[in-house]
Amino acid sequence: MCPEDTAVIFLDLGIVRDRLARIKNAFPDGSQHAVAIKTNPLMSILTFLAAEGVSLEAASFVEVKMALRALDGEGLRVVYDSPAKTQQEIDMLASQGQGMHINLNKLSELLLYENYQDIFSLGLRINPVIDSDAFGYLSVSNIDSKFGEYIGNKSSIIDAFYRYPALIGLHVHIGSSFLNFNASLRAIRSVLDLAQEINDKLGQKKVSIIDIGGGFPVNYKDEDDTFEISAYAQALEYECKELWSGQYKVITEFGRYVHANAGWAVSRIHSVFSNGENNTMVLHLGADMFLRACYNPGDWFHHMHIMTKDGILRDDESVLWNIGGPLCFGGDYIDMKRQLPKCQPEDLIIISDVGANTFSLWSKHCSRQFPKVIAYDSEALHDELRVIKERESVERAIEFWS
Numbered sequence: 207m208c209p210e211d212t213a214v215i216f217l218d219l220g221i222v223r224d225r226l227a228r229i230k231n232a233f234p235d236g237s238q239h240a241v242a243i244k245t246n247p248l249m250s251i252l253t254f255l256a257a258e259g260v261s262l263e264a265a266s267f268v269e270v271k272m273a274l275r276a277l278d279g280e281g282l283r284v285v286y287d288s289p290a291k292t293q294q295e296i297d298m299l300a301s302q303g304q305g306m307h308i309n310l311n312k313l314s315e316l317l318l319y320e321n322y323q324d325i326f327s328l329g330l331r332i333n334p335v336i337d338s339d340a341f342g343y344l345s346v347s348n349i350d351s352k353f354g355e356y357i358g359n360k361s362s363i364i365d366a367f368y369r370y371p372a373l374i375g376l377h378v379h380i381g382s383s384f385l386n387f388n389a390s391l392r393a394i395r396s397v398l399d400l401a402q403e404i405n406d407k408l409g410q411k412k413v414s415i416i417d418i419g420g421g422f423p424v425n426y427k428d429e430d431d432t433f434e435i436s437a438y439a440q441a442l443e444y445e446c447k448e449l450w451s452g453q454y455k456v457i458t459e460f461g462r463y464v465h466a467n468a469g470w471a472v473s474r475i476h477s478v479f480s481n482g483e484n485n486t487m488v489l490h491l492g493a494d495m496f497l498r499a500c501y502n503p504g505d506w507f508h509h510m511h512i513m514t515k516d517g518i519l520r521d522d523e524s525v526l527w528n529i530g531g532p533l534c535f536g537g538d539y540i541d542m543k544r545q546l547p548k549c550q551p552e553d554l555i556i557i558s559d560v561g562a563n564t565f566s567l568w569s570k571h572c573s574r575q576f577p578k579v580i581a582y583d584s585e586a587l588h589d590e591l592r593v594i595k596e597r598e599s600v601e602r603a604i605e606f607w608s
């Protein structure tokens with residue numbers, strides 16, 4: 207770390223490559239694996255994913271542009287999902303003849319594509335109303351969900367497939383980080399049944415793409431039971447055989463599973479103090495990077511270790527620490543009462559499993575500078591460290607507000 211680096215993020219590309227291989231092995235040959243950009247949107251990482259041969263799932267117009275840049279303009283490797291696409295954005299893509307697969311959030315969105323039936327292939331996101339067992343804010347298939355067309359609107363759905371030639375896919379994603387995959391299996395099963403019903407009613411193979419979304423969880427605590435993605439795929443193969451029959455092209459959109467374990471962060475410990483009862487340390491990373499951990503205490507766990515500034519791991523007497531960040535509000539704690547060794551200012555804290563949905567949710571509150579990001583490849587013969595993003599300069603941080 208350079209003296210000005212108060213914190214640094216490290217990413218291991220070897221782990222990302224391993225997760226991609228596991229996904230490719232688990233699902234049918236010929237599946238299109240579109241990694242969710244929102245999980246880790248660093249341009250170098252998108253370029254790495256593109257070189258590894260996978261597709262990219264974009265959740266906004268800017269993410270579509272990022273995907274196209276990483277994929278050298280290969281629109282057919284972009285899957286565009288967003289609950290708020292605009293006519294201007296779609297017109298812009300169409301005017302560039304930029305074909306790609308777009309999942310509609312609701313049937314009302316069809317109007318955006320009236321004139322572009324020959325440019326895009328379209329899918330319809332379905333809300334099967336099957337709650338996953340993930341934290342409430344990650345479970346997105348209740349009856350009030352803003353995501354997807356309610357599966358009960360059968361006649362409107364079938365009519366849309368009849369009227370719109372480009373509409374050839376169904377999409378489902380009931381939430382992220384399910385604890386058990388039964389709900390996901392049932393959701394995908396219900397969408398396959400709907401596909402069959404549409405095809406039967408129209409007397410043709412109109413639905414030819416099934417996008418099963420992402421959602422596969424990551425084990426942040428080694429002591430928890432977990433399951434492998436191959437087990438999820440095996441259960442799917444049993445419950446949803448059609449996905450393996452060649453009848454449909456299968457799209458997946460995993461995010462967290464690809465990235466979470468590949469990242470770790472280091473922060474200098476800025477200060478430590480005790481009121482006799484509680485010990486607190488203040489870091490240079492807090493709710494700016496760990497939004498979900500800080501705003502939903504207890505939901506997310508990250509292993510932590512402490513080193514001296516010379517890199518010697520501390521394993522002496524441990525105490526309970528409240529781990530505060532650098533922001534100016536009372537909720538800025540990554541964890542409370544965490545057992546860690548005694549430490550002192552200028553020691554370093556290492557925080558594990560930060561590759562997904564941490565820095566990608568970076569908050570501008572208090573205008574802290576985004577840290578430097580360093581990538582390496584633990585699988586490579588000659589493993590070298592590469593800065594893939596410099597620490598945000600003061601000027602660039604000011605520019606955001608200018």
Ligand SMILES: Cc1ncc(COP(=O)(O)O)c(C=O)c1O
Binds near residue numbers: 245383421459460
């Ligand atoms: C439509 C869609 N697809 C894929 C994902 C990625 O989910 P996960 O990171 O849980 O795999 C998300 C996450 O929010 C999503 O909304």
